[in-house]
Amino acid sequence: MAERSRRIPEATVARLPVYLRALVDESDAKASTISSERLAELAGVNAAKVRKDLSYLGSYGTRGVGYDVEYLVFQMSRELGLTHDWPVVIVGAGNLGQALANYGGFRDRGFPIAALFDADAAKVGDVVHGVEVRSLDDLPALVADLGHVIGVIATPAHAAQEVADRLAAAGVTSVLNFAPAVISVPEGVSLRKVDLAVELQILSFYQQRREGGPDADDGAVPPGRPAPAVG
Amino acid sequence: MAERSRRIPEATVARLPVYLRALVDESDAKASTISSERLAELAGVNAAKVRKDLSYLGSYGTRGVGYDVEYLVFQMSRELGLTHDWPVVIVGAGNLGQALANYGGFRDRGFPIAALFDADAAKVGDVVHGVEVRSLDDLPALVADLGHVIGVIATPAHAAQEVADRLAAAGVTSVLNFAPAVISVPEGVSLRKVDLAVELQILSFYQQRREGGPDADDGAVPPGRPAPAVG
DNA sequence: GGTTGTGAACAAATTCACAGCG
DNA sequence: CGCTGTGAATTTGTTCACAACC
Numbered sequence: 001m002a003e004r005s006r007r008i009p010e011a012t013v014a015r016l017p018v019y020l021r022a023l024v025d026e027s028d029a030k031a032s033t034i035s036s037e038r039l040a041e042l043a044g045v046n047a048a049k050v051r052k053d054l055s056y057l058g059s060y061g062t063r064g065v066g067y068d069v070e071y072l073v074f075q076m077s078r079e080l081g082l083t084h085d086w087p088v089v090i091v092g093a094g095n096l097g098q099a100l101a102n103y104g105g106f107r108d109r110g111f112p113i114a115a116l117f118d119a120d121a122a123k124v125g126d127v128v129h130g131v132e133v134r135s136l137d138d139l140p141a142l143v144a145d146l147g148h149v150i151g152v153i154a155t156p157a158h159a160a161q162e163v164a165d166r167l168a169a170a171g172v173t174s175v176l177n178f179a180p181a182v183i184s185v186p187e188g189v190s191l192r193k194v195d196l197a198v199e200l201q202i203l204s205f206y207q208q209r210r211e212g213g214p215d216a217d218d219g220a221v222p223p224g225r226p227a228p229a230v231g
Numbered sequence: 232m233a234e235r236s237r238r239i240p241e242a243t244v245a246r247l248p249v250y251l252r253a254l255v256d257e258s259d260a261k262a263s264t265i266s267s268e269r270l271a272e273l274a275g276v277n278a279a280k281v282r283k284d285l286s287y288l289g290s291y292g293t294r295g296v297g298y299d300v301e302y303l304v305f306q307m308s309r310e311l312g313l314t315h316d317w318p319v320v321i322v323g324a325g326n327l328g329q330a331l332a333n334y335g336g337f338r339d340r341g342f343p344i345a346a347l348f349d350a351d352a353a354k355v356g357d358v359v360h361g362v363e364v365r366s367l368d369d370l371p372a373l374v375a376d377l378g379h380v381i382g383v384i385a386t387p388a389h390a391a392q393e394v395a396d397r398l399a400a401a402g403v404t405s406v407l408n409f410a411p412a413v414i415s416v417p418e419g420v421s422l423r424k425v426d427l428a429v430e431l432q433i434l435s436f437y438q439q440r441r442e443g444g445p446d447a448d449d450g451a452v453p454p455g456r457p458a459p460a461v462g
Numbered sequence: 463g464g465t466t467g468t469g470a471a472c473a474a475a476t477t478c479a480c481a482g483c484g
Numbered sequence: 485c486g487c488t489g490t491g492a493a494t495t496t497g498t499t500c501a502c503a504a505c506c
Contacts, residue, residue: 008495009497010496010497011496011497011498012497013431013433014433016436017426017428017429017432017433018413018426018429021411021429035464035465035466036466042413043413044414044415046498046499047465048498048499048501049497049499051465051466051467051468051500052468052498052499054466054467055467055468059467061465061466061467062466062505062506063464063465063466063467063504063505063506064463064464064465064466064505065464065466065506066464066466067466067467079436079445080436080439081435081436081438081439081440081445082432086431086435086438088431095333095334095335096334098330099326099327099329100330100427101329102283103326103327103427104326105411105428106427106428109428109431109432111431138314140349143484148438150431150434150435150438173441174434174435174437174438174440175434176430176434180336182249182250182253182273182274182275183275184275188441190437190438192430192433192434194425194427194430195249196334196337197340197342198245198248198249198252199407199423199425200340200342200381200407200456201247201248201251201311201313202245202247202248202423203381203405203406203407203421204311204312204313204317204381204405205244205247205310205311206244206405206421207312207317207379207381207404207405207421208311209312210404210419211379214309214310214312226261240475241474241475242474242475242476243475257489265486265487267488268487274481275477278478278487279477279478279479280475281474282487282488282490283475283477283489283490285488285489286489286490290488291488292487292489293484293487293488293489294482294483294484294486294487295483295485295486295487296484296486296487296488297488298488301497345495
């Protein structure tokens, strides 16, 4: 009966963590079951989507009742691979890297910061919130030691690709890129990106659209048009 | 001829900033024209997608030649509403908020930090990288003063919804949420979210999947199954 | 009665493939 | 001949609507 057809759509995967967080909150609030309706509300989606998404994990609900919160939390954690911690190594001990190292939200959710790397020898040895900044040369040994880790790139754009290469070479197969640059990774390595400026620019698009679309901002004239600038 | 049918798909909008960055780089490198093939490579997508996306902006290319880099930069900036700066107000002067205030990438791309707010009276008055931490009570006046701003939520989860409400009440119509919580905003307000833990959890899913899918981690037994646990 | 699970309908996004034009 | 622009085909994702079941 269950869908359970062992290929969870990407869009669904991206929502599972949101459901999980809602479920954990609900569990903390002592709820023992939850309907798709309620979970949808907490996750900011609609109920049909919740049911479809959950159906990919298996038929874990009870008709007329809803889903058992604890059981769903368990199944979902298992599906997401959250039954054990994933150490995170951050490369780039600048602003963002330090803030991330420092950000409690990771540790709390099973992603302890295992190391902070920087290419700048002057920074090596500094201690940022209990984590010592190390040389990138130590990366392969650390990865070999820890096994599976998630690599976070928090360098300037120009260094991002080289860091990605070094992470991959060291055996890291999951990478989260914060650098404002498009990078590529070998087959078999997962890559996700968070680009803060891009997010602001997307918001800018919709904001400006709301005000009546693109239009000469202040008499500014376009730079020389291309070829078809004829009459 | 041009598509230009005045409704740019969301997926396209999300890629425009990436194209723009690539184009600016290419422009800095003194290229005067660029093919969809090359732009695709720089943006990490395929050429057909680039052409489709650009066609929504209008027919700005020249067959047999490619796109005029400067002209595309201009059109795209205009479309994205990047012909003027957008001041950013950050709410939450904790770790992340301070790092963001501090992060040069915003200012450089036309998003100057106009203010940093915090609910904690003890933090008000502190100066973080040249920006004074202010009380949230000052928000409405500031927004009234600046006009269009982008609001960034960098608070703990529990405060996020209230901050969103106050931003909306103050007239902010573009919000970027970093708090690990689902929030809702009124119609007419754009909301985007960046959830760091969610990104890691998504990576965790694919990583774990690569290792043979979900399976008892260490003899751990699922907590009591729900209703259908019968014989 | 209430709520899930899921086919079927629909919508959005991507990719193909090629005509059209420079 | 090369590269864009875009219809058509395909794939992916969402929503509907209702039978199945507790």
